[in-house]
Amino acid sequence: MGVTIYRRMLAYVKPYVPKMVLAVFFMVAVSGLQGAIAFLVKPALDDIFIKKNTSQLTWIPLVVLAVYILKGLCDFSQNYLMNGVGQRVIRDIREHLYRHMQSLSLAFYMRNPTGVLMSRVTNDVGMMQGAITDAATGLVKDVFSALALICVVFYRDWHLAFVALVFFPLAFWPIARFGRKLRRTSTQTQEITGGLSSHLHETFSGAKLVKAFGAEDYEVERFTVRNADLYKLSMKVVKVQAMTAPLSEVFAGMGAAAVIFYGGYSVVNGHSSPGNFFSFMTALFMLYEPVKRLSRINNVIQQGIAAATRVFDVLDTQPDVPENADSPALPLISREIAFENVDFRYLDSGEYTLNDICINVPVGTMVAVVGSSGAGKSTLVDLIPRFYDPNNGCIRIDGTDIRNVSVTSLRDQIGIVSQHTILFNDTIRYNIAYGMKDASHDEIEEAARKANAHAFITRFPEGYETSVGEQGMKLSGGERQRVAIARALLKNAPILILDEATSALDTESEAVVQEALDTLMQGRTTFVIAHRLSTVRNADIILVVEDGRIVERGTHQELLAGDTRYRLFHLKQFEERKTEGKGPVANGSPTG
Numbered sequence: 001m002g003v004t005i006y007r008r009m010l011a012y013v014k015p016y017v018p019k020m021v022l023a024v025f026f027m028v029a030v031s032g033l034q035g036a037i038a039f040l041v042k043p044a045l046d047d048i049f050i051k052k053n054t055s056q057l058t059w060i061p062l063v064v065l066a067v068y069i070l071k072g073l074c075d076f077s078q079n080y081l082m083n084g085v086g087q088r089v090i091r092d093i094r095e096h097l098y099r100h101m102q103s104l105s106l107a108f109y110m111r112n113p114t115g116v117l118m119s120r121v122t123n124d125v126g127m128m129q130g131a132i133t134d135a136a137t138g139l140v141k142d143v144f145s146a147l148a149l150i151c152v153v154f155y156r157d158w159h160l161a162f163v164a165l166v167f168f169p170l171a172f173w174p175i176a177r178f179g180r181k182l183r184r185t186s187t188q189t190q191e192i193t194g195g196l197s198s199h200l201h202e203t204f205s206g207a208k209l210v211k212a213f214g215a216e217d218y219e220v221e222r223f224t225v226r227n228a229d230l231y232k233l234s235m236k237v238v239k240v241q242a243m244t245a246p247l248s249e250v251f252a253g254m255g256a257a258a259v260i261f262y263g264g265y266s267v268v269n270g271h272s273s274p275g276n277f278f279s280f281m282t283a284l285f286m287l288y289e290p291v292k293r294l295s296r297i298n299n300v301i302q303q304g305i306a307a308a309t310r311v312f313d314v315l316d317t318q319p320d321v322p323e324n325a326d327s328p329a330l331p332l333i334s335r336e337i338a339f340e341n342v343d344f345r346y347l348d349s350g351e352y353t354l355n356d357i358c359i360n361v362p363v364g365t366m367v368a369v370v371g372s373s374g375a376g377k378s379t380l381v382d383l384i385p386r387f388y389d390p391n392n393g394c395i396r397i398d399g400t401d402i403r404n405v406s407v408t409s410l411r412d413q414i415g416i417v418s419q420h421t422i423l424f425n426d427t428i429r430y431n432i433a434y435g436m437k438d439a440s441h442d443e444i445e446e447a448a449r450k451a452n453a454h455a456f457i458t459r460f461p462e463g464y465e466t467s468v469g470e471q472g473m474k475l476s477g478g479e480r481q482r483v484a485i486a487r488a489l490l491k492n493a494p495i496l497i498l499d500e501a502t503s504a505l506d507t508e509s510e511a512v513v514q515e516a517l518d519t520l521m522q523g524r525t526t527f528v529i530a531h532r533l534s535t536v537r538n539a540d541i542i543l544v545v546e547d548g549r550i551v552e553r554g555t556h557q558e559l560l561a562g563d564t565r566y567r568l569f570h571l572k573q574f575e576e577r578k579t580e581g582k583g584p585v586a587n588g589s590p591t592g
């Protein structure tokens with residue numbers, strides 16, 4: 001499995017192969033020069049120190065200096081090139097990942113905590129870099145260095161070389177063994193880190209809730225548990241990592257001891273020169289460094305593969321709302337929106353949230369959806385822009401199943417004010433014009449005026465450039481809602497969905513905004529969800545939804561005339577208004 005994942009990671013390197021080849025060239029040069037350094041120990045020692053040859057005294061140090069300078073230059077070049085490739089690859093993967101995540105459906109974001117998704121894009125992708133650059137550097141530079149040094153070792157004394165190399169595989173053993181362990185731990189670590197980020201995200205953005213319920217200590221406790229879990233796992237990694245190098249070193253040391261014994265014996269007996277032996281020893285010691293690095297590289301690769309597995313999992317996730325690349329655009333709505341026997345449930349098992357919904361909405365009419373909380377009203381309208389797809393049945397616009405047109409062209413025709421206002425941490429202007437790059441200031445202001453928002457916006461010292469804070473927290477609930485309404489007004493789409501769009505407004509602002517909405521709704525196909533029946537009264541058709549079914553339908557007058565739930569709702573709201581001392585419902589005269 002690791003191999004397949006690694007190969008897939010390498011696919012991202014493809015565009016940068018020329019740079020990589022150049023880097024490899026410099027790496028091989030570095031390796032060769034490293035061998036040369038070990039090689040030069042013999043003439044240095046035997047000619048200068050033992051034979052006391054003065055002519056060699058000048059040129060050998062010069063050659064050594066030249067070798068080091070050249071090695072430095074090559075090392076810089078390979079490092080710069082290689083890491084440049086790594087950074088580019090990471091940039092590409094990150095962009096690919098984010099692009100893919102943006103193409104995924106709402107359900108994906110419901111399933112995965114924000115913190116976990118964030119750590120996919122930041123931590124995991126970062127860890128993949130190590131697996132690419134460190135691995136490439138290691139596999140080329142360290143492997144070639146090792147080869148060059150092994151050549152020197154064998155050239156100097158092949159008997160001794162065999163003795164030494166018996167111990168080298170032993171030095172590799174802990175590395176292979178611990179690598180696998182690390183990969184497992186790394187997966188768990190990432191999961192816990194994701195949970196931790198989610199916790200931070202939630203408790204920081206929900207600071208008000210935490211404070212209101214005096215839950216600070218509770219949150220600290222929850223955090224402490226997670227933090228302790230992370231500590232325990234990190235310590236496992238620390239232990240394994242700390243053990244790998246010393247264990248390898250001990251085995252290597254055993255090799256060195258054996259070599260000193262056998263090599264010293266040959267020099268003492270005159271079979272070998274001290275220069276020969278020290279050149280051999282230098283190469284052997286220098287050999288240890290690349291081997292040690294190779295051991296770390298293995299760990300880095302294992303962690304990178306674990307991270308890549310998680311990243312590719314996201315990349316392999318298919319949108320729950322699939323779209324054909326060649327789906328045609330939806331023509332401008334001209335006849336109707338129809339729900340045909342639509343069933344829908346959020347989970348693949350469990351109860352249906354919507355059952356057998358059949359509606360036919362002629363273009364330009366207004367449909368009101370009423371019913372108790374949790375009945376399925378928001379769910380019903382969420383199916384129109386394809387936030388979710390029905391499990392059975394279909395939704396057609398002018399006879400075309402909305403699954404057969406491009407999602408963008410569908411959503412382009414829909415303006416939405418959703419029940420939970422979503423604003424981004426930017427200026428009011430940005431939030432009103434979100435997704436509409438070409439909107440002029442006049443258009444934005446016009447929309448804000450209609451939404452009864454212009455007055456409060458201009459009261460801020462910075463006006464339209466006022467920052468709304470994270471999730472619009474610096475605005476009041478009613479102000480946020482008016483910004484959202486202005487956004488929908490500006491979009492000026494033929495289909496409108498207003499889900500409790502004015503619920504947070506006081507009666508006075510509501511009346512003003514409602515007026516604007518009434519004007520806006522003219523000639524548009526509108527779905528209105530409202531608890532306040534005063535808003536609903538003028539609808540061409542009212543649907544009463546209970547437990548995911550449409551139980552009643554008709555106009556205000558028709559529904560009031562019969563013995564209906566709608567009539568009960570209506571009477572109840574009328575009673576409430578009266579006891580609150582507000583007098584009769586402004587625009588409803590109960591007839592019962």
Ligand SMILES: Nc1ncnc2c1ncn2[C@@H]1O[C@H](COP(=O)(O)OP(=O)(O)OP(=O)(O)O)[C@@H](O)[C@H]1O
Binds near residue numbers: 353373
């Ligand atoms: N993302 C979701 N995942 C799973 N279940 C959900 C999800 N959203 C809503 N539900 C469930 O579906 C049912 C219908 O929810 P919906 O939001 O459509 O109700 P509603 O009629 O709009 O209620 P309200 O008037 O309170 O807004 C509820 O029982 C709710 O718990």
Ligand SMILES: [Mg+2]
Binds near residue numbers: 377378379419499
């Ligand atoms: Mg709702």
